[in-house]
Amino acid sequence: MSNKLITSKTVVLPAKDIDTDQIIPARFLTTTTREGLGEGLFRDLRFGKDDEPVADFPLNQPETQGSQVLVGGNNFGCGSSREHAPWALLDYGFRAVISTEIADIFRNNSLKNGLLPIIVDEETHAWLIANPGAEVTVDIVASTLTLPNGQSVTYPIDAFARYCLIEGTDQLGFLQSHLEAIEGFEERRTWTP
Amino acid sequence: MTATTLFDKIWSEHVVVPETDDTPAVFYIDLHLIHEVTTPQAFSLLREKGLPVRRPDLTLATMDHSTPTTPVNSLKDLAIVGPNAERQILQMQNNCEDFGIDLLGFDSDSRGIVHVIGPELGATQPGKTIVCGDSHTSTHGAFGAFAFGIGTTEIGHVLATQCLLQRKPKSLAINVEGQIPDGVTAKDLILAIIGQIGVNGGTGHVIEYRGSAIRQLDMEARMTICNMSIEAGARAGMIAPDEVTFEYLKGRPRSPSGEEWDAAVERWKALKSDEGAVFDKEVTIDASTLQPMVTFGTNPGMVVGINEPVPEQADDENFDKALRYMQVDAGKPLIDKAVDIVFVGSCTNSRLSDLELTASILDGNKVADGVRMMIVPGSQQVKQEAEAAGLDKIFEAAGAEWRESGCSMCLGMNGDTVPSGQLSVSTSNRNFEGRQGIGARTILASPATAAAAAVAGKIVDPRIFLRSPV
Numbered sequence: 076m077s078n079k080l081i082t083s084k085t086v087v088l089p090a091k092d093i094d095t096d097q098i099i100p101a102r103f104l105t106t107t108t109r110e111g112l113g114e115g116l117f118r119d120l121r122f123g124k125d126d127e128p129v130a131d132f133p134l135n136q137p138e139t140q141g142s143q144v145l146v147g148g149n150n151f152g153c154g155s156s157r158e159h160a161p162w163a164l165l166d167y168g169f170r171a172v173i174s175t176e177i178a179d180i181f182r183n184n185s186l187k188n189g190l191l192p193i194i195v196d197e198e199t200h201a202w203l204i205a206n207p208g209a210e211v212t213v214d215i216v217a218s219t220l221t222l223p224n225g226q227s228v229t230y231p232i233d234a235f236a237r238y239c240l241i242e243g244t245d246q247l248g249f250l251q252s253h254l255e256a257i258e259g260f261e262e263r264r265t266w267t268p
Numbered sequence: 269m270t271a272t273t274l275f276d277k278i279w280s281e282h283v284v285v286p287e288t289d290d291t292p293a294v295f296y297i298d299l300h301l302i303h304e305v306t307t308p309q310a311f312s313l314l315r316e317k318g319l320p321v322r323r324p325d326l327t328l329a330t331m332d333h334s335t336p337t338t339p340v341n342s343l344k345d346l347a348i349v350g351p352n353a354e355r356q357i358l359q360m361q362n363n364c365e366d367f368g369i370d371l372l373g374f375d376s377d378s379r380g381i382v383h384v385i386g387p388e389l390g391a392t393q394p395g396k397t398i399v400c401g402d403s404h405t406s407t408h409g410a411f412g413a414f415a416f417g418i419g420t421t422e423i424g425h426v427l428a429t430q431c432l433l434q435r436k437p438k439s440l441a442i443n444v445e446g447q448i449p450d451g452v453t454a455k456d457l458i459l460a461i462i463g464q465i466g467v468n469g470g471t472g473h474v475i476e477y478r479g480s481a482i483r484q485l486d487m488e489a490r491m492t493i494c495n496m497s498i499e500a501g502a503r504a505g506m507i508a509p510d511e512v513t514f515e516y517l518k519g520r521p522r523s524p525s526g527e528e529w530d531a532a533v534e535r536w537k538a539l540k541s542d543e544g545a546v547f548d549k550e551v552t553i554d555a556s557t558l559q560p561m562v563t564f565g566t567n568p569g570m571v572v573g574i575n576e577p578v579p580e581q582a583d584d585e586n587f588d589k590a591l592r593y594m595q596v597d598a599g600k601p602l603i604d605k606a607v608d609i610v611f612v613g614s615c616t617n618s619r620l621s622d623l624e625l626t627a628s629i630l631d632g633n634k635v636a637d638g639v640r641m642m643i644v645p646g647s648q649q650v651k652q653e654a655e656a657a658g659l660d661k662i663f664e665a666a667g668a669e670w671r672e673s674g675c676s677m678c679l680g681m682n683g684d685t686v687p688s689g690q691l692s693v694s695t696s697n698r699n700f701e702g703r704q705g706i707g708a709r710t711i712l713a714s715p716a717t718a719a720a721a722a723v724a725g726k727i728v729d730p731r732i733f734l735r736s737p738v
């Protein structure tokens with residue numbers, strides 16, 4: 076499996092405004108590591124009161140097992156800044172999230188962890204929502220999403236974020252390479268915080 | 269010289285290395301606030317790489333999210349809920365000790381919700397860049413700071429370098445003109461704004477709240493407004509500093525003093541948008557038509573005036589699902605709906621003025637039978653001030669619970685939760701499905717509306733409790 080191409084069937088959660096509290100409820104945030112958060116992913120949507128799986132929730136259906144691409148409604152990932160949300164999605168096995176709009180902090184957090192946030196136009200989105208389980212291909216180098224009919228759409232992505240995803244660049248290392256500039260900035264300042 | 273916005277000014281002053289098409293800006297952070305829930309993995313990274321915290325002097329730590337709020341005689345007696353929360357709290361103590369960071373920990377009189385104590389200590393100041401691993405960091409923008417929430421990876425970046433990689437966001441001016449009517453609060457105003465622009469109306473933008481109605485607000489009300497900017501999807505919210513801001517900050521423990529104070533005020537006075545500065549987007553709100561607001565759905569943008577009917581929306585499955593979850597009917601107002609729980613607290617509404625407003629309605633009244641009311645101060649200092657003013661006696665006489673400070677029922681991770689199916693009127697900021705507990709149904713409102721609901725046992729217009737002026 077190439078890490079620059081993702082080919083997978085989609086799982087579709089059509090609801091708008093899926094917030095990070097739904098992605099990973101607060102009670103799972105007492106962890107001090109990143110591992111194992113997949114268990115809490117969409118916990119209260121996946122399981123009912125007695126911890127019984129909710130039969131019609133897409134993630135509980137056999138045909139969605141192993142899927143790496145999640146399609147969500149508009150404004151996906153809004154709310155709390157918890158990075159546990161992309162950690163949980165990644166831990167569960169997802170590598171890309173598609174929507175018409177993805178909330179700022181969640182998008183940022185996703186890119187920092189190698190979960191690809193993909194923004195598509197409404198028409199493509201409507202098609203994806205109407206066709207759960209469609210096999211799509213994401214080309215991380217070309218920044219394209221290809222639908223089963225062979226049609227490709229290009230998605231917007233920050234040039235630096237794309238570069239880091241492809242090269243596996245460590246952003247902290249990049250920041251540290253500017254240490255001299257940071258020190259210079261601190262010395263030049265006319266006031267101290 | 270081109271006219272620039274308040275945000276432009278703070279932005280350009282903190283750029284260490286400018287952004288290019290290929291790389292984001294290296295952006296300097298003046299104050300890094302940290303708490304126990306979003307930092308453990310960031311400290312682990314520092315340990316792995318053998319890195320120190322570069323500027324512990326610009327880092328301030330507290331514990332608020334998973335801390336218990338059950339009343340105790342001594343803060344040392346607080347019993348933490350569950351081994352995981354306990355491990356997290358212990359790790360926070362160790363991390364701060366090992367890396368030389370000031371921790372306002374369990375037994376500190378200055379402990380509290382991170383967004384309440386920053387301003388209270390005078391650490392939050394105009395012109396600063398402030399970050400925290402928490403989306404409601406926007407609160408600090410009330411002082412004319414650029415303050416925003418970040419994730420755990422970015423917390424690691426700031427700890428190690430005091431900088432972040434950032435692209436400059438767009439700007440959105442929200443002009444609020446006119447007089448806010450009696451009995452209507454800052455909470456009602458921000459809920460109305462979110463209702464108007466939508467929960468994604470601010471995505472990618474930094475909001476500047478401006479206009480005559482904003483200038484009339486005190487600092488605590490301004491914090492309530494900026495706090496909920498994130499609920500409109502905005503990166504940050506801010507208000508230009510003025511005499512009200514300076515007055516608030518004067519004499520606080522971490523505020524500048526003496527000559528430094530005068531120099532700071534001079535500098536702060538220049539922090540405003542120039543005449544003719546251009547924003548990417550502008551919205552105007554008429555404050556004089558506002559009324560108390562209540563949410564009816566499962567996000568803060570699903571909001572109506574207290575006497576208005578819940579709107580009807582044909583063929584919208586999300587909308588119908590939210591109404592079913594909340595057990596409310598389209599076409600009818602929320603008035604008279606029976607409530608189970610009332611929560612006054614959270615970084616949105618847990619400061620002294622919020623508690624005074626709550627007390628003014630509870631005074632001489634009783635919490636209705638069958639209703640549980642919890643009042644959780646934003647910090648230990650707010651708690652002391654409230655007790656010095658005798659508010660705790662009013663709360664207790666009314667039958668409300670008066671607790672230790674913390675996030676509490678805002679997100680229910682410390683054991684303070686709303687039981688499944690119960691209806692809560694809450695002064696917090698998120699009415700998401702399950703936010704206050706599995707199956708909890710949340711109506712967001714002002715402290716006045718919350719207190720009125722506690723006394724009436726149902727949703728009522730809080731203005732019926734307004735004391736006629738003497």
Ligand code: SF4
Nearest residue numbers: 404614615675678679
């Ligand atoms: S009070 Fe609520 S919103 Fe504020 S910091 Fe705590 S959990 Fe977050």
